[in-house]
Amino acid sequence: MKGKLITLEGIDGSGKSTITSFLNSHPSFANAVFTREPTTSWIGDAVYKAIQSNTDELAELMLFTADHADHIETLIRPAIEEGKIVISDRYSDSRYAYQGVTLKERMEEPMEWIQMIHRGWTIIPDLTLLFDIDPAVAVQRCGKRGEQTKFEKIDLLKGVRENYLKLAEKEPERFVVIDTDRELKEIEKDVLQAITSIIES
Numbered sequence: 600m601k602g603k604l605i606t607l608e609g610i611d612g613s614g615k616s617t618i619t620s621f622l623n624s625h626p627s628f629a630n631a632v633f634t635r636e637p638t639t640s641w642i643g644d645a646v647y648k649a650i651q652s653n654t655d656e657l658a659e660l661m662l663f664t665a666d667h668a669d670h671i672e673t674l675i676r677p678a679i680e681e682g683k684i685v686i687s688d689r690y691s692d693s694r695y696a697y698q699g700v701t702l703k704e705r706m707e708e709p710m711e712w713i714q715m716i717h718r719g720w721t722i723i724p725d726l727t728l729l730f731d732i733d734p735a736v737a738v739q740r741c742g743k744r745g746e747q748t749k750f751e752k753i754d755l756l757k758g759v760r761e762n763y764l765k766l767a768e769k770e771p772e773r774f775v776v777i778d779t780d781r782e783l784k785e786i787e788k789d790v791l792q793a794i795t796s797i798i799e800s
Contacts, residue, residue, distance in 0.1 A: 606690035609730030612737030
């Protein structure tokens with residue numbers, strides 16, 4: 600039986616990592632494969648270095664995309680073919696949403712162009728959970744954990760959130776939008792319900 604690919608998306612500070620930890624410790628997902636982008640490969644390391652520096656925006660996109668391609672072929676595709684559930688903290692939609700903002704000054708319709716260069720080889724997720732939150736709240740959360748990067752600026756995050764919501768509107772059959780500015784238990788309940796329904800379908 601073919602496995603499933605479930606991805607967790609949202610702006611920085613939206614609560615993705617908290618939910619990933621929750622799912623990782625949940626008995627229902629003891630046999631699931633948990634992963635993330637950027638990965639821990641040498642390409643992923645290059646991505647992290649780019650995030651912490653003033654790397655050219657287009658070069659940065661290419662690093663993210665190379666990491667994604669390697670991630671698919673070395674981990675995601677083999678796991679799905681083995682019938683496993685794969686849960687990824689960030690995936691291709693992060694590129695569409697984030698670099699769709701950072702490349703606005705370089706080209707027209709950057710999000711559509713980025714989607715085009717992924718077409719034909721990326722694996723489309725069975726389910727994408729989009730954790731939605733007001734960018735002002737997200738920036739406060741990022742500040743509290745002391746990990747702010749260049750992607751955690753409120754003006755940029757407003758554009759990223761807008762891109763994410765556009766993606767969700769275009770593919771309602773794949774996306775489930777979850778409000779994360781509320782009690783964690785409520786969020787966890789909605790997440791479990793969404794994942795269970797896709798696994799059992």
